[in-house]
Amino acid sequence: MPEKKKLVLIDGHALAYRAFHALPPTLSTKSGELTNATFGFTSMLLNVLRDERPDYIIVAFDVGRTFRHEEYPEYKAHRREMPEELHYQFERIREIIKALNIPIVEAPGYEADDVLGTLARQAAAQGLETLIVTGDTDIFQLIDERTRVLISGRRFSDTVVYDEQGIEKRYGLKPAQLVDYKAIVGDTSDNIPGVRGVGKKTATTLLQKYGSIENIYQHLDEVKSTRFREALAKARDAAFLSKHLATIVTDVPVSLDLGACRFGSFDRARLKEIFRELEFRSLMDRLPGGEVSGPPQQLSLFGQETSAPRERTALTEHQVIVTEPALDALVERLHRAQAVTFDVETTSTDAMQAELVGIALTDEPGKGAYIPVGHRTETGNQLPLDAVLNKLKPILTDPRIARYAHNGKYDITVLARHGLPIPDLAFDTMIAEWLIDPASRNLGLKSLAQARLEVEMTPISELIGKGKKQTTMDRVSVERVAPYAAADVDMTHRLVSVLEPELRKRALWKLFTEVEMPLVTVLAAMEMRGVKLDVKYLDKMSAELQKRLAALEREIQDMVG
Template sequence: MRRKKLVLVDGHSLAYRAFYALPTSLQTSRGEITNAVYGFISMLLSVLRDEKPDYVIVTFDKGPSFRVREYAEYKAHREKMPDEMRGQMGRVQEAVRVFGFPLVELDDYEADDLLGTLSKQAAEEGVDVVIVTGDRDALQLVDERITVLTSGRRFSDTTHYTPEKVREKYGLEPAQLIDLKALMGDSSDNIPGVKGVGQVGGTQMLQKYGTLDEVLKHVDAFSTRYRHALESQREQALLSQRLGRIVRDAPVTLDLEAAACWRDAARAPLLDFMRELEFRTLMLRVAELPGSASPDSQGQLSLFGAEQAAVPAPTVSVESGVTYQLVADEATLATLAAELRQRGGPLAVDTETTGTDALTAELVGISLSDQERVAWYLPVQAPAGEPVLPLAALQRHLGPLLADPTISKQGHNLKY
């Protein structure tokens, strides 16, 4: 029997990753920057498609945590959130709400603490948990019921951390990563650690003695350099341990009933939100969500409101579960190119031409797909009155995507 699954999302972490993965040139026709919101929603849709969770909850940081009171330098060196991103955080949280996900934040606690607490409560109820985050601090939470999903440079480069995967990568049990950070420190969070120990030394100590407490009890067993470092920085090591340990008993209660509501939530608010921000390609992916009907004649797939009629609306065909979209304006092209690049391939490419002679044929259009049963057509030539894209626009937006050696491509008629 399949066990129920809860996806817990670190909202701030995903929003940051989205902001730095996509260019700030992603804007609405009104000039509103939307790259973080777009990437955040795209990542959520990918997680929902791949994980097929029963429950979803999104957590966010809310002001300074209790750690700052204990150690004023905690995260003090971090650069301020860019203004271009700060202006999008309200939209990111609005996106969470229109999806129908509970949004959890709590004064004095970080999102990690809420993830730690909610995952523990869910596991105790027999629910499997997937924590989605870009912050590897969460790896300390991994156990037989709790896994952590992180991404690399692109969100498509994901890794599922199980206990076995943590052991393979770090040579330690997940819970020992708290003490590893206490020994080696963490420059990204400004956790001091024990100067002179480092990751290799800390790992070896924990492999032999198991915990920081046992390491500190056996300082006489180490070399003079390590013994002096541990004895002189004992309190600093214990402070670092407290700073790095994720709270598992924050004052928040898991509500699985609320976390399941997204599956039956009305999709109109989500589609309206996407329409307002001109997320045309993302709207097609809403059909992947549970309970979403295929687009109907009443305009569920009308990607633009009446006020945007001046922008040519893409033609969408949905037949037998296959979706094709005509991309015939530069704004949609720019968004599509950014999303394809962020997902990281593989990418299928086909060309349509005026003939079969590669030396004389002219380009008519390009077809693209990076997933089953979904494709886009980009026209360069068309019958009189039909929309087309300038070749220069294709070069400007598709050029970097097609030239990126990290994205694998399969082509048909590429010689044209």
């Protein structure tokens, strides 16, 4: 049987609001533009495109007052106006949706939920499976055998997909009964009154027995509790009004145009421009068809697990050192340098576990040398590790030569574990960026090069892959790793000349050179040495604390009787 086509419907307003309130207001660009709602919305959208691979996709937004406001002026009347900080982010969100070539559907007089409900019903009539993405549980009433709902959890990044069974497990009711449930318990967020005096547990019990609010009133005399029966009788009009307000209408005057909402082409260049403006470096590689570049294009991602690595213009002239004469020539050149930038390629992000695969070095912009020492793919075509470290030791320990690195504590730790302790570090570009802007989202070298040098570097995922298919650097060929490693030291070397003037300008140079840089080697040494624990003393302390807790429990129990 052919797989059913899938439609994804995005509740634009609910998702943006949820992101705005869930993500910190510190998410902003260097120029001060707040981006928390835009980032959260875009990140969720890209996740959905990656995980769900929809055939069709639409975004719906609210457009002001609706028929509910006209019929019941108190509807959402207590809500504050949209914060200005969120209002202008909606414009950015629309820019991104437009660049992704996703249609936006709106209907004056109706909420986005109504538009989504109408489109979901039309999709079901055409045999499509529908996933609604939202930050609002109101949409749960639309769930049926063809419609599911993806909603963000307590943390915005945590998502849950609900189907009919999921709703029954959570509420003890069927999705269609949730409007009846809200008719009884009300909804303070929307100012829907409900029935005063009847709570969630009683409402659930009544609906499990009678099925709907209409049937409850037809059997009102069967409700055993006098208090609940009188409360229901008194609030009959409010209950039916509440159900009317809570019910998502599915006959909005909009049409599902499958041709217009087919997902497959988008303006990559425009998206990258927007992401650069918003400093969304971490989202660049999550674009659909992320391995393909160019102007608006047809995607190849959805039909394949992987695709060929993207061709990039080489910005760094790289040299692979695999012979002793070549190593001697490199060492001789570096001996004359005022500063040397170094970087290690390894098998792990844990410096205490990582095995050394190669070392990259440079003393000038635009160039980089790579010395492979641990590639499993290159048997007999690498210099012995001990010989390489012995040759490099005079360079990396000479007090006359300044040493640069990015996240240097990692490199220092790895080299020390392999027999080459580095005495000091003159410049760490990651620490420099953090000192200049503690809220920076560009602490990674690739992001920092993009932000400071406007250079798009090769992500490590192009070499070692992602997820279950991810490998380690020692299993990647020297031919592929060498230009990557050379670019790392090249960009780090270039960044020093960009970041140093800014540190001086902000009067941070003394703090950077006299506190931060000396601390790198101290922290590396501390981490390698570890912390000695007095286990016997800690066991004794634990036993004493248990006794005190037990005594406190007895005291509390005596106090409450």
